[in-house]
Amino acid sequence: MRRIAVVGAGQAGLVLALGLRKHGYAVTVVTDRDAETIRAGGLISNQCVFHPALTRERALGINFWDGRAPEILGASFGLAGDGPEPAVSWQARFDHPAQSVDQRVKVSAWLTAFAEAGGEVRLAKVTPDGLDEYAREFDLVLVAAGRGPRFDSLFPRDDARCPYREPRRTIGITYLVSGSDEPLPVYPGLTFGLSPAGELFGLPILSVRGPVFGLGFFGVPGGPLDVWDDVTDPDEHFDTAMTVLREQFPWVAGSLAGARPSGPLDVLRGRVLPIVRQPVGTLPSGAKVLAMGDAAVTNDPVAGQGANMAAHAAAVYERRILDHGDRPFDEAFLHGTFAEYWEKAQYATRLSNDLLAPPPDHVLATLTAAQTVPEVAHRFARIFENPADYAAWLTDERIARDYLASKGA
Numbered sequence: 091m092r093r094i095a096v097v098g099a100g101q102a103g104l105v106l107a108l109g110l111r112k113h114g115y116a117v118t119v120v121t122d123r124d125a126e127t128i129r130a131g132g133l134i135s136n137q138c139v140f141h142p143a144l145t146r147e148r149a150l151g152i153n154f155w156d157g158r159a160p161e162i163l164g165a166s167f168g169l170a171g172d173g174p175e176p177a178v179s180w181q182a183r184f185d186h187p188a189q190s191v192d193q194r195v196k197v198s199a200w201l202t203a204f205a206e207a208g209g210e211v212r213l214a215k216v217t218p219d220g221l222d223e224y225a226r227e228f229d230l231v232l233v234a235a236g237r238g239p240r241f242d243s244l245f246p247r248d249d250a251r252c253p254y255r256e257p258r259r260t261i262g263i264t265y266l267v268s269g270s271d272e273p274l275p276v277y278p279g280l281t282f283g284l285s286p287a288g289e290l291f292g293l294p295i296l297s298v299r300g301p302v303f304g305l306g307f308f309g310v311p312g313g314p315l316d317v318w319d320d321v322t323d324p325d326e327h328f329d330t331a332m333t334v335l336r337e338q339f340p341w342v343a344g345s346l347a348g349a350r351p352s353g354p355l356d357v358l359r360g361r362v363l364p365i366v367r368q369p370v371g372t373l374p375s376g377a378k379v380l381a382m383g384d385a386a387v388t389n390d391p392v393a394g395q396g397a398n399m400a401a402h403a404a405a406v407y408e409r410r411i412l413d414h415g416d417r418p419f420d421e422a423f424l425h426g427t428f429a430e431y432w433e434k435a436q437y438a439t440r441l442s443n444d445l446l447a448p449p450p451d452h453v454l455a456t457l458t459a460a461q462t463v464p465e466v467a468h469r470f471a472r473i474f475e476n477p478a479d480y481a482a483w484l485t486d487e488r489i490a491r492d493y494l495a496s497k498g499a
């Protein structure tokens with residue numbers, strides 16, 4: 091029987107591990123945090139997961155929160171103008187609802203389910219050098235240990251695929267609940283605000299504390315949304331969030347006027363360096379290991395793509411492993427597996443990176459047209475679920491303008 095080690099128990103590693111267990115593989119997940127620690131810990135993500143990734147979770151039978159997690163039905167867009175009302179605004183429904191289940195809930199439940207399904211869980215903080223121990227024991231070692239520089243030496247930056255050398259947004263997320271018996275009158279979907287200072291993303295989430303509203307700001311460094319560095323406690327975070335909300339996205343402020351923080355651990359501040367790495371690492375012994383999820387490709391979370399692409403990686407890697415049968419997992423297999431993942435993941439990276447730059451005129455024209463042409467709004471809302479369409483449409487000014495003309499906009 092093939093023996094496979096997955097380092098890291100997040101959206102990428104666990105979905106793959108659970109999928110391979112279903113097919114009878116002997117899978118070991120090595121993780122630095124057990125399920126209880128994850129669940130009791132601080133905020134990890136905003137994790138809006140769209141229909142394709144949800145479909146995969148449903149196929150694996152690990153969609154434990156259907157019917158309990160609030161449905162994310164569409165997108166509500168607002169472009170900041172000079173006054174309290176947005177200069178441009180529209181709403182559009184998705185074809186299928188998205189969902190955001192707090193990763194503390196999701197990942198801890200999946201880790202438990204994996205152990206119950208006969209998977210082995212080892213608690214260890216793995217280092218690049220320590221991977222050789224696993225390479226000796228297992229037929230295949232996958233590194234799904236998330237973003238950050240820990241495995242820089244093993245998976246260096248792929249310069250040709252990385253436009254940025256520094257983080258492009260400062261991020262501040264807080265989870266909110268209603269301060270009264272009345273639910274918050276928020277849009278039942280993605281609230282997306284765009285201003286020269288950066289972006290706002292808000293969404294209903296099923297959190298460790300039940301239903302909450304996740305309010306996230308993505309600020310251009312040095313601008314009016316770059317306010318999180320000196321914030322030290324959750325109350326200060328909440329006050330800061332409400333202040334920048336009123337200043338930058340005033341049309342959203344009314345629906346959150348009755349909000350209060352959901353809990354002291356439900357805040358997150360920081361920056362994410364978008365990076366695409368060389369995915370195949372060589373260990374001191376010469377053995378090869380393959381990166382997946384954020385460990386291979388980290389996008390700025392502004393476009394909500396990371397967890398979705400982690401789920402996609404799990405699906406591609408699983409199928410490739412199954413198709414490979416008993417043959418050795420050689421370098422060609424590892425490179426081929428990442429290449430197949432990247433065929434689709436490249437579009438999510440392109441969308442995420444492009445959102446970090448000021449929108450070109452034809453994108454602003456499209457957002458404006460969406461206000462009067464529902465079909466344009468619907469197509470735009472769907473690019474988060476299907477970034478390949480973004481790449482085929484809005485990265486080319488002529489195609490974008492021809493499309494608007496064809497819609498009479």
Ligand SMILES: Cc1cc2nc3c(=O)[nH]c(=O)nc-3n(C[C@H](O)[C@H](O)[C@H](O)COP(=O)(O)OP(=O)(O)OC[C@H]3O[C@@H](n4cnc5c(N)ncnc54)[C@H](O)[C@@H]3O)c2cc1C
Nearest residue numbers: 098100101102122135136138216236383384394396397398
């Ligand atoms: C603020 C924010 C908002 C986001 N919003 C969205 C969104 O709306 N939609 C979306 O799709 N994505 C979103 N993302 C991105 C998404 O959370 C990540 O892309 C996704 O979680 C990546 O999954 P992963 O399994 O690769 O890594 P992770 O989820 O980071 O999991 C890595 C795992 O590895 C373990 N680990 C780390 N180091 C070691 C080690 N040395 N040894 C052993 N184990 C280790 C960790 O404990 C963890 O369990 C957001 C991210 C942030 C920060």
